[in-house]
Amino acid sequence: MKRIALVLAPGFDEQEASSFVALAGWVRTSESLEPLQVEILAVEREVAGAHGMTVRATKRLAEAEPRGFAAVVVPGGFHEKGFSHVCDPPMLEFLRSAEAAGTVLVATSTGARALAAAGLLVGRRATTYPFEDGRHRAYLAECGALLSDGPVEHDGAVLTGTSPAAAMDTAFELLRALEGDRAVATVRRAMGFRP
Numbered sequence: 593m594k595r596i597a598l599v600l601a602p603g604f605d606e607q608e609a610s611s612f613v614a615l616a617g618w619v620r621t622s623e624s625l626e627p628l629q630v631e632i633l634a635v636e637r638e639v640a641g642a643h644g645m646t647v648r649a650t651k652r653l654a655e656a657e658p659r660g661f662a663a664v665v666v667p668g669g670f671h672e673k674g675f676s677h678v679c680d681p682p683m684l685e686f687l688r689s690a691e692a693a694g695t696v697l698v699a700t701s702t703g704a705r706a707l708a709a710a711g712l713l714v715g716r717r718a719t720t721y722p723f724e725d726g727r728h729r730a731y732l733a734e735c736g737a738l739l740s741d742g743p744v745e746h747d748g749a750v751l752t753g754t755s756p757a758a759a760m761d762t763a764f765e766l767l768r769a770l771e772g773d774r775a776v777a778t779v780r781r782a783m784g785f786r787p
Contacts, residue, residue: 593627594662594770597690599653600634601666601683601706603673606641608700611759612665615767618779625775628767631656635682642670653682658690662770667759668701668721675702684710691749696769700753700762702728707750708735717747719754 598612616628633656634649641647658664664687669675677683687710691697699707704720705728707713714736720728722741733739743758744751744765751769753762768776781787 593629595660596628596630596766597656597658597661597664598630598632599664599666599683599686599706600632600639600641600647600649601669601675601678601680602640603642603671603675603677604639604667604669605701605756605759606643606645607756608667608669608703608759609641609647611700611763612667612698612766614783615760615763615779618783619767619771619775621782622778625771625778628662628770631661633686635677635680640674642673642675653686656686658686658695659693661690661693661695663696663698663766664690665698665766666700666703666706668699668703668756671702678703678706679709687712694749696749696751696766698751698753698762698766700759701755704728704737704752705731707752708732708737711735712750713737716750717745718750718752719743719745720752721755723755 616630619628631650701721718737719740
């Protein structure tokens with residue numbers, strides 16, 4: 593069973609986070625696919641989302657070992673609701689350790705700021721939330737990322753998506769990276785997506 597770390601900061605976007613939880617759940621409905629297990633990590637045991645949902649973490653970030661995860665996912669969020677903590681030292685160190693272990697790194701929307709702050713987007717194609725006067729895109733560029741206009745960007749072991757609207761597509765791209773095209777086709781069909 594492959595494990596995915598879903599790293600949540602205060603003010604995370606619930607829809608973006610739930611796309612990866614749903615993906616793992618739907619993968620488990622198919623007997624022909626290797627199951628995926630999502631473990632929710634946060635600095636504190638409970639973390640509040642941007643829209644009122646509070647989530648209990650599987651474990652605290654300080655208790656988690658990045659090795660052993662097939663992927664680490666950082667959903668975006670709202671900075672005015674505490675999401676700026678996604679760039680705090682414990683988060684960045686965890687991401688750097690995951691990258692050093694060869695783990696696939698995934699960020700949706702403003703979550704890409706954490707990868708950029710950790711120095712993991714230098715020279716890589718990446719995308720992020722395009723609105724708010726382009727400040728998130730400008731930050732990625734300042735940190736050395738090669739900006740992409742696509743909704744999902746895949747550069748080596750790093751995947752980024754632009755917004756909540758692209759979260760499910762980003763989740764499918766992660767599944768493609770872990771299990772291949774057949775797994776994506778199987779899960780998309782089961783979930784009712786058009787071919």
